[in-house]
Amino acid sequence: MTMKTSFAFALAGLALVVLALAPLVLPDYWTGVLLGMTGYVTLATAWALFSGPTRYVSLATVAFFGVGAYTVAVLNEVMPYPLVLLCAAGIGMTMALLVGLSTLRLAGVYFVIFTFGLAELVRQTVSWWEVNVTYTMGRYVFLPFEGRHIYWQLLVLAAVTLLISWAIGRSRIGLALKALGDDETVAAHAGVDVTRIKLLLFVISATIITLVGAIQAPRWTYIEPSIVFNPTVSFMTLIMALLGGAMRLWGPLVGAVPLFLLFEWLSVSFPDHFSIILGLLFILIVFVMPNGVLAKFDDLRKGNRA
Amino acid sequence: MLEHVVNGLVLGGTYALVAMGLTIQYGIARIMNLSFGDTIIAACFATYVLFSAFSISPLLALLILVPAGYGFSLVIYKVIMKPLVARAPDEGALEVDSILVTFGLLFVLQGVLLTLFGGGYNSYSFLNTPVNLLGTVVAGNRLLALVLSLLIGAVLVLTLYRTRWGMVLRAVALAPQSAPLFGIDTDRAARTAFAIGGAMAATGGVVVSMFQTFTATAGVVFTMKALIVVILGGKGSVPGAIVAGLLLGLVETFVAAYIDPGLTLAAVYTVFLLLLLVRPNGIFGKA
Numbered sequence: 380m381t382m383k384t385s386f387a388f389a390l391a392g393l394a395l396v397v398l399a400l401a402p403l404v405l406p407d408y409w410t411g412v413l414l415g416m417t418g419y420v421t422l423a424t425a426w427a428l429f430s431g432p433t434r435y436v437s438l439a440t441v442a443f444f445g446v447g448a449y450t451v452a453v454l455n456e457v458m459p460y461p462l463v464l465l466c467a468a469g470i471g472m473t474m475a476l477l478v479g480l481s482t483l484r485l486a487g488v489y490f491v492i493f494t495f496g497l498a499e500l501v502r503q504t505v506s507w508w509e510v511n512v513t514y515t516m517g518r519y520v521f522l523p524f525e526g527r528h529i530y531w532q533l534l535v536l537a538a539v540t541l542l543i544s545w546a547i548g549r550s551r552i553g554l555a556l557k558a559l560g561d562d563e564t565v566a567a568h569a570g571v572d573v574t575r576i577k578l579l580l581f582v583i584s585a586t587i588i589t590l591v592g593a594i595q596a597p598r599w600t601y602i603e604p605s606i607v608f609n610p611t612v613s614f615m616t617l618i619m620a621l622l623g624g625a626m627r628l629w630g631p632l633v634g635a636v637p638l639f640l641l642f643e644w645l646s647v648s649f650p651d652h653f654s655i656i657l658g659l660l661f662i663l664i665v666f667v668m669p670n671g672v673l674a675k676f677d678d679l680r681k682g683n684r685a
Numbered sequence: 686m687l688e689h690v691v692n693g694l695v696l697g698g699t700y701a702l703v704a705m706g707l708t709i710q711y712g713i714a715r716i717m718n719l720s721f722g723d724t725i726i727a728a729c730f731a732t733y734v735l736f737s738a739f740s741i742s743p744l745l746a747l748l749i750l751v752p753a754g755y756g757f758s759l760v761i762y763k764v765i766m767k768p769l770v771a772r773a774p775d776e777g778a779l780e781v782d783s784i785l786v787t788f789g790l791l792f793v794l795q796g797v798l799l800t801l802f803g804g805g806y807n808s809y810s811f812l813n814t815p816v817n818l819l820g821t822v823v824a825g826n827r828l829l830a831l832v833l834s835l836l837i838g839a840v841l842v843l844t845l846y847r848t849r850w851g852m853v854l855r856a857v858a859l860a861p862q863s864a865p866l867f868g869i870d871t872d873r874a875a876r877t878a879f880a881i882g883g884a885m886a887a888t889g890g891v892v893v894s895m896f897q898t899f900t901a902t903a904g905v906v907f908t909m910k911a912l913i914v915v916i917l918g919g920k921g922s923v924p925g926a927i928v929a930g931l932l933l934g935l936v937e938t939f940v941a942a943y944i945d946p947g948l949t950l951a952a953v954y955t956v957f958l959l960l961l962l963v964r965p966n967g968i969f970g971k972a
Contacts (some may be wrong), residue, residue: 493957507948656794658790662793
């Protein structure tokens with residue numbers, strides 16, 4: 380490890396400690412804000428892990444997020460919590476494998492379309508199952524967690540996700556990914572097993588997203604499909620990652636933090652027009668910075684104001 | 686059995702109708718429009734308002750809303766899509782950009798509808814008289830919907846395949862790079878195609894609102910189904926969209942009748958995936 384990397388690690392570790400101690404001094408409201416923010420940082424980083432290098436835009440974040448939350452809702456009274464999390468991860472992983480195996484061989488646009496509808500499909504299927512098989516609509520989550528407990532779990536997950544992202548960037552897979560992102564055909568000819576790498580990344584990313592949903596589930600107490608499969612989650616994750624730059628390690632984080640605060644403020648100040656503002660903001664982001672803020676900074680530093 | 690076939694064809698007819706609009710937008714203007722379903726829903730609400738507040742029949746509403754849909758899409762293209770088309774280095778980049786921008790547009794349209802009309806279910810009663818057809822009873826509005834869909838589909842196919850203007854559009858769809866060499870204004874063709882797509886979405890909305898309840902948030906499902914039909918039929922293929930649309934309507938109706946109404950979307954997805962695996966370029970698509 381070079382000096383620079385060890386320094387970065389020390390700095391990140393210090394930040395992590397400070398963040399972990401924050402709930403002990405902050406009032407509950409701000410712990411809640413930190414919790415939501417950490418959730419989105421993890422979601423955006425996990426999203427970018429797959430979609431950044433492969434350029435397969437996934438609109439299915441909430442499908443996995445919701446499955447995670449719902450698994451906790453169904454299983455929280457039957458087994459101990461760690462086992463529930465494992466189950467959620469397992470279900471998310473299986474689902475990602477199935478979706479990935481059937482769509483990742485196809486052109487990117489088919490994947491986008493499939494993921495676009497996946498959340499709706501999963502939501503309807505879960506609702507159907509609840510109505511016809513288990514005869515329950517809506518479930519309660521009773522776990523002895525306060526906001527800060529959930530926050531700490533999310534913080535660990537966020538750190539692990541960033542670590543995975545960093546490790547992948549330095550490994551052979553990362554190299555293969557760079558080739559794949561530049562030109563898939565060339566990468567395939569150079570001996571990169573394109574489909575397998577895409578599948579691997581998709582599964583890792585989806586599993587993390589499922590876990591975010593699972594860990595956040597106790598926040599709601601009451602859960603039903605229309606709450607946990609809210610498409611806004613996919614949407615916000617996407618904007619955050621794109622704003623920060625999906626190709627960089629810290630990009631999604633840089634995008635998620637300010638946007639989360641902005642959304643928090645918007646949803647309190649303009650609850651009725653939230654989705655309109657969200658949509659307009661999104662269009663604006665695509666227009667002004669197609670490669671994300673960090674790339675924009677680089678451009679500005681290099682002096683070529685394209 | 687026959688009843689389900691008729692109902693399936695009615696449903697399929699509307700799917701074919703809206704999918705034709707989307708396939709033209711995607712095939713010719715090269716824009717993957719995720720806000721398409723919300724345009725349909727907007728037309729549903731417009732028909733609803735015209736009918737219940739001004740007692741204008743949905744058939745007359747077509748005369749107002751189809752040009753409105755055309756105009757609306759034309760403006761959207763000029764303001765939002767044109768800059769993206771201009772800056773896109775290749776077709777793939779435009780595809781991603783257009784998906785992202787229309788994803789944003791989806792939320793804007795949906796938000797406007799939610800603010801204006803709320804999130805509840807809406808419907809109105811128009812021509813809800815039973816008609817006897819081939820021994821089964823069908824609601825008059827459904828039958829009218831089917832006739833309208835087929836009529837409009839036929840007009841569109843004839844225009845595309847029998848007029849010079851249609852030939853220009855098809856040329857752009859087939860070879861966007863070579864078309865300008867023959868003096869075709871591709872930008873104008875794309876603009877027109879996108880606007881026609883919008884007009885078709887408006888038509889679809891009017892037709893759908895005659896026999897179905899709709900909510901402000903139902904746009905996603907319409908977009909999804911239209912997209913599936915477009916892909917099954919082959920990108921840019923109008924006859925493909927008609928066949929695939931009818932097929933999808935039949936599948937849905939039969940699944941709803943014999944298995945469970947709650948599983949129609951799952952069934953549609955299964956058909957989509959299976960066909961993609963067997964024929965990745967659609968029923969009528971070229972490899």
